[in-house]
Amino acid sequence: MLKKTALHAAHIEAGGKLVDFGGWEMPLHYGSQLEEHHVVRQAAGVFDVSHMTVVDIEGEAGEPRRYLRHLLANDIDKAKTPGQAVYTCMLNEAGGVVDDLIAYWRGGDHYRLVVNAATRDKDLAWMASQAEGFNIALTERPQLAMLAVQGPEARSHAEAILPESLRAPAQALKPFHAAEAGDWFVARTGYTGEDGWEVILPEAEVAAAWAAALGAGIRPCGLGARDTLRLEAGLNLYGSDMDESTPPDTSNLGWTLALGEDRDFVGRAAVEAVRGQGIARKLTGLLLESRGVLRDHQEVVSASGEPLGEITSGGYGPTLERSIALARIASDAGDTVHVKVRNKLLTARVVPPPFVRRGTIKVEI
Amino acid sequence: MNNIPGDLKYTDEHEWLRLEDDGSVVVGITAHAQEALGDLVFVELPEVGQEIDAGDGIAVVESVKAASDVYAPINCTVSAINDALADTPESINEDPYGEGWIARITPGDRGDLNALMSADAYQEFLENLDD
Numbered sequence: 001m002l003k004k005t006a007l008h009a010a011h012i013e014a015g016g017k018l019v020d021f022g023g024w025e026m027p028l029h030y031g032s033q034l035e036e037h038h039v040v041r042q043a044a045g046v047f048d049v050s051h052m053t054v055v056d057i058e059g060e061a062g063e064p065r066r067y068l069r070h071l072l073a074n075d076i077d078k079a080k081t082p083g084q085a086v087y088t089c090m091l092n093e094a095g096g097v098v099d100d101l102i103a104y105w106r107g108g109d110h111y112r113l114v115v116n117a118a119t120r121d122k123d124l125a126w127m128a129s130q131a132e133g134f135n136i137a138l139t140e141r142p143q144l145a146m147l148a149v150q151g152p153e154a155r156s157h158a159e160a161i162l163p164e165s166l167r168a169p170a171q172a173l174k175p176f177h178a179a180e181a182g183d184w185f186v187a188r189t190g191y192t193g194e195d196g197w198e199v200i201l202p203e204a205e206v207a208a209a210w211a212a213a214l215g216a217g218i219r220p221c222g223l224g225a226r227d228t229l230r231l232e233a234g235l236n237l238y239g240s241d242m243d244e245s246t247p248p249d250t251s252n253l254g255w256t257l258a259l260g261e262d263r264d265f266v267g268r269a270a271v272e273a274v275r276g277q278g279i280a281r282k283l284t285g286l287l288l289e290s291r292g293v294l295r296d297h298q299e300v301v302s303a304s305g306e307p308l309g310e311i312t313s314g315g316y317g318p319t320l321e322r323s324i325a326l327a328r329i330a331s332d333a334g335d336t337v338h339v340k341v342r343n344k345l346l347t348a349r350v351v352p353p354p355f356v357r358r359g360t361i362k363v364e365i
Numbered sequence: 366m367n368n369i370p371g372d373l374k375y376t377d378e379h380e381w382l383r384l385e386d387d388g389s390v391v392v393g394i395t396a397h398a399q400e401a402l403g404d405l406v407f408v409e410l411p412e413v414g415q416e417i418d419a420g421d422g423i424a425v426v427e428s429v430k431a432a433s434d435v436y437a438p439i440n441c442t443v444s445a446i447n448d449a450l451a452d453t454p455e456s457i458n459e460d461p462y463g464e465g466w467i468a469r470i471t472p473g474d475r476g477d478l479n480a481l482m483s484a485d486a487y488q489e490f491l492e493n494l495d496d
Contacts (some may be wrong), residue, residue, distance in 0.1 A: 117453040
């Protein structure tokens with residue numbers, strides 16, 4: 001039996017094509033994935049991301065902070081003001097990525113983590129197992145829904161869905177900051193490369209918020225467009241572009257490792273050892289020079305046919321009108337590689353992601 | 366619900382065939398197939414003159430989601446291809462039985478065409494898929 005979000009009926013009403021998405025019955029698109037992609041780049045779209053897992057952390061004075069500085073590879077102390085967020089991985093002892101997540105400091109001893117839906121069970125088990133010796137409480141919040149409103153017009157159109165008291169604070173948010181009122185929580189974050197908010201709100205109020213968003217001219221967008229948007233934005237997908245066998249340095253996430261001298265964290269020794277040996281493989285972008293579509297797991301080889309690695313996320317970039325991919329390949333692969341597509345070798349250019357950010361193409365086509 | 370023209374033949378791989386007066390056969394994919402695939406973004410076409418055995422790939426249609434093979438329904442030789450699909454693969458979504466045609470073929474043995482489904486049979490085939 002697939003799990004359903006509180007918007008299940010609304011998705012059917014909006015013409016959503018529902019599919020199994022990691023155990024959740026979620027909309028892939030509402031007619032055209034391409035149109036939904038373009039609407040987010042050019043105007044505003046809304047995604048139901050209520051399947052994502054929200055975990056609140058509280059505890060004795062100083063304990064939640066101490067716990068998160070142990071659990072997370074990035075440093076929660078980078079959140080300097082209440083509401084500020086930190087993008088981070090949590091690692092296993094071998095330095096592999098258990099999950100990537102956004103951690104918010106909500107002021108005082110209150111923190112919130114938003115982790116992936118597909119990894120919920122193992123994440124909760126991992127967080128609990130790492131909590132030994134810390135006086136904290138981990139509380140999952142499954143009764144909270146989550147909407148992502150994304151696109152250049154998202155914030156202006158979506159203001160109307162927020163409670164009155166949150167509107168001005170939400171509009172004043174800098175990127176990667178959040179504001180809250182009651183059980184409503186608005187963050188200027190997203191997974192599309194566009195401006196917008198992710199709104200966490202009570203499940204009982206999400207149907208009205210969804211209807212208000214549609215009424216304000218925001219278009220419903222499915223998880224298909226979310227994937228092409230995040231791929232163009234060069235944002236990793238957990239389980240495809242990284243997993244428990246890939247340290248952040250080989251996942252284009254070396255920048256999230258906070259290796260200051262004043263703390264240890266799970267996996268630190270392992271990621272430092274990886275870095276000390278030199279990074280043999282990198283996660284980078286590929287832009288297909290010819291027609292065709294790059295796909296997950298296609299093999300990447302050098303001009304002379306030597307194996308370099310493989311594509312971790314491949315697809316069509318609707319904004320670029322070209323196929324793009326993230327690929328884990330040898331660090332010294334050079335600027336041009338070949339990809340095995342069926343019985344052919346297609347030429348691709350190695351380009352550092354993002355491909356598109358804030359509506360603008362960032363790579364030379 | 367589904368758009369299934371009565372004058373075409375169909376396969377259980379969701380291809381349609383139009384038998385022309387000159388003995389050639391035009392091949393494409395059905396409305397049901399394009400809808401299941403989603404927005405198409407690339408079509409890999411065969412070469413004109415290529416001989417293809419029944420069941421081997423005659424084209425590859427790639428949507429935003431995935432690549433899918435289109436199989437030759439009968440032993441045949443490719444006599445023409447729809448080059449326009451290189452620039453407008455979305456024709457298959459918009460007009461699967463018209464502008465979205467994929468290839469024109471010459472059957473190796475016209476008798477093979479007798480095994481194909483009529484529109485009614487294909488309709489019934491689709492209904493059984495939904496069960």
